[in-house]
Amino acid sequence: EAGVAQSPRYKIIEKRQSVAFWCNPISxxxxxxxxxxxxxxxxxxxxxxxxxxxxxxxxxPKDRFSAERLKGVDSTLKIxxxxxxxxxxxxxxxxxxxMGQMNTEAFFxxxxxxxxx
Amino acid sequence: xxxxxxxxIHITVSEGASLELRxxxxxxxxxxxxxxxxxxxxxxxxxxxxxxxxTLVQGIKGFEAEFKRSQSSFNLRKxxxxxxxxxxxxxxxxxRRGYSTLTFGKGTMLLVSP
Numbered sequence: 001e002a003g004v005a006q007s008p009r010y011k012i013i014e015k016r017q018s019v020a021f022w023c024n025p026i027s028x029x030x031x032x033x034x035x036x037x038x039x040x041x042x043x044x045x046x047x048x049x050x051x052x053x054x055x056x057x058x059x060x061p062k063d064r065f066s067a068e069r070l071k072g073v074d075s076t077l078k079i080x081x082x083x084x085x086x087x088x089x090x091x092x093x094x095x096x097x098x099m100g101q102m103n104t105e106a107f108f109x110x111x112x113x114x115x116x117x
Numbered sequence: 118x119x120x121x122x123x124x125x126i127h128i129t130v131s132e133g134a135s136l137e138l139r140x141x142x143x144x145x146x147x148x149x150x151x152x153x154x155x156x157x158x159x160x161x162x163x164x165x166x167x168x169x170x171x172t173l174v175q176g177i178k179g180f181e182a183e184f185k186r187s188q189s190s191f192n193l194r195k196x197x198x199x200x201x202x203x204x205x206x207x208x209x210x211x212x213r214r215g216y217s218t219l220t221f222g223k224g225t226m227l228l229v230s231p
Binding site: 004033040041042043044045048056091093098099100102103105106107108109110111113 | 121149153158159160161162163166168169207209211212213214217218219220221222223224
């Protein structure tokens with residue numbers, strides 16, 4: 001079974017530039033998550049999709065971050081314009097059913113390391 | 118406020134020695150509980166999970182964890198650490214309701230000395 005695919009693995013941009021990250025979840029997984037992991041901290045949820053609908057984006061900085069999952073499969077996370085404090089690893093994860101249900105598990109991609117200079 | 122606490126930022130263990138990583142949670146009702154491991158430059162790999170039933174949970178790579186309701190804890194253990202276990206370990210919880218998501222602790226970095 002193929003895992004969660006993310007690209008690119010690394011990205012360096014200047015502040016005020018824009019950047020996009022791509023995620024392809026495990027086939028058949030309806031739930032997709034984007035997490036931000038700042039150095040020295042645990043991952044923090046940015047947005048959760050159920051199929052192509054947003055379930056939770058309460059912690060997404062909507063003035064600069066956007067995400068979509070138009071066909072309910074792969075997803076794109078965009079930052080525009082980037083700030084220095086956006087430097088982090090962006091992790092995508094997927095699960096077959098939402099995590100609040102019993103006996104489920106989230107599978108993570110390798111992440112995209114973003115450096116804003 | 119709901120939270121997950123990993124009190125140890127770094128732990129150094131000698132190879133072959135036993136390991137215990139601590140995790141405490143503060144939630145109104147017992148959440149689902151997870152331990153993940155992250156090696157440098159890698160994503161998160163699930164070690165084990167607890168939903169209900171037996172409070173001692175066996176995971177991959179020889180790890181186990183014990184759920185203690187009275188202490189609101191879910192500590193991770195391994196009887197004999199290998200150098201390849203050096204990594205960062207995250208405790209995570211999910212409230213028991215439909216569209217909940219993982220909330221992670223800040224992590225514990227495990228260093229293994231020869």
